[in-house]
Amino acid sequence: MADDPGWDQPERVPTEDRLAAEALIVDVVGFEGPLDLLLMLSRTQKVDLRRISVLHLAEQYLVFVEQAQSLRIELAADYLVMAAWLAFLKSRLLLPPEPGEAGPSAEDLAAHLAFQLERLAAMRDAAARLMARDQLGRDFFARGLPEDVTHQRVVHYTATLLDLMRAYAMIRTKDEFRPFVLDREHVYTMEQALDRMRGLIGYAGDWATLTSFLPEGWNETPMARRSALAAHFAAVLELAKRGQVTLRQGETFAPIELRRRGE
Amino acid sequence: MEETDSLFDAPPMGDQERMVEAILFAMADPVTLAELTARLPHGSDPAEALVHLARRYEGRGVNLVKVGDAYVMRTAADLGHLMRRETVETRKLSRAAIETLAIVAYHQPVTRAEIEEIRGVAVSRGTVDQLLELDWIRLGRRRMTPGRPVTFVVTEAFLDHFGLESARDLPGLKELRAAGLLDNRPAPGLAVPDDDEALTGQSELFED
């Protein structure tokens, strides 16, 4: 690689090439990926795309990438992947094939790249010719006054494939999001609370506030605390009804306290 | 056309007639003589062109008709019956119907219970009836499970309407995602409401 000035010593690139490359870089956002850039570079060879020198093109591209890096312009990964591949292709094109080497020949790879460029150019050309055609609503026109002669009404339901796909996507998205709905984690049921309190009232020999019975971890978020508190409140009411605990409250909104009963 | 280029020569009457014909065809409303004059090349005589055009369409399936001081092309009165079927009112399918239809298309053959399970809501009788009536779904084979429920499948008419060659051509979830159709997250208040509501309900009961 060291014997290749175009790649290793960009400072030796003629000024006009360098300016051209910089102009390209300034415009780098305007390119739709490496193939687009390669097609643009190939135009400077001013030959039929079928006779293009892929070796020269590879060098131009590598100079471009080098320049971009020296100007500290961040190139997207696919530009760098293409650069690596072209560097590989270039070395393969320059060196005689090693005996017994597997895989496609460098010429085949180069020919395919040339084909890709020609095909892209052809499609662009086709697109331009398509858009240059006479178009409905611009160059020729539909009947401006489609007639509806009768007042007979037939309701015709319609839906497009897009509607259908969106509806389905919506249903499926709803499904996908179901596991993320956190409500189960924050809901403490009365049954759970009742089970828990049954085990705990044995320790409630003296007055203790209801909140002190809340399970660990249920006091952290307001949502969880509300749910657990409500469940435990309902549970102690149930226990009071069964005569197992006594409840008291100093005044409205004061803490609710409870004590085991039956001594 | 060369004549138009020279300063004062209007196009030949034959061309003027073509122009008036095209204008009357494309306009959504009757066109007045003044409007025609404004649209036609300088020096044209739309009044004369209209006379030629009226003669040309005499006895045809479409006639040139004068409405007030404007002109319009109208179907010949004796052919109105041909158009009778055309006056259809187009309505969008309801969301319930389109969802049900989508589920049948993607999961066919599918039972009503399965549709309800996937949608998460009951499927009304009317929805299924409507899709049957549209001939977009039909009854498939009965499922060989207890109760032997009927299944639904989509019809040829469905494939035809949606421009599909077969139901297998419907894009899969991965493709829907790739097309950007799957990442419109449900609008707030759509998937979350159960959750929200549960909490609101609770706080109302217990926090005050």
Add this chain to the structure above:
Amino acid sequence: MEETDSLFDAPPMGDQERMVEAILFAMADPVTLAELTARLPHGSDPAEALVHLARRYEGRGVNLVKVGDAYVMRTAADLGHLMRRETVETRKLSRAAIETLAIVAYHQPVTRAEIEEIRGVAVSRGTVDQLLELDWIRLGRRRMTPGRPVTFVVTEAFLDHFGLESARDLPGLKELRAAGLLDNRPAPGLAVPDDDEALTGQSELFED
């Protein structure tokens, strides 16, 4: 055919032509031969009536145009300037959308991966979505290759919009095919099993 016609007392050809004319004038969208047959009195021969009608409107300001399997009346393209004020401002398509559309038209049926291979960049979600929404492309048959990817083809609305009778009439199609530029040529060193199918798919659309 004539004998059957007389059996059912079909109207004279002149009347059939008037009827077809009236129907085509009344509809803004292309009408298929089957629809015409359904609307005309029993025993009519709309195909023949269309031949007469096409001849009658040759060189007029309004022409009979064939779009796919359907027929429609459109103003002559050389008179578009008269209707300039009526031009519907269409959303400007992005370069990506235009190229994608051309690739679908010339390579159909084509998968998203193939479009990306030709353009050398990923096809954004919005691009395909926009073309689907314009009803210029639709889903074709799935490719019978691993993953069974969906394919895209152009629609009748596309043909109508660009004044094409069929996809075979795309500009430069023959030359492109002769130059091998529509081949699905695999990169060297890649085993590509779907080559056959791609070609078969194309020949179905273009070769007959």
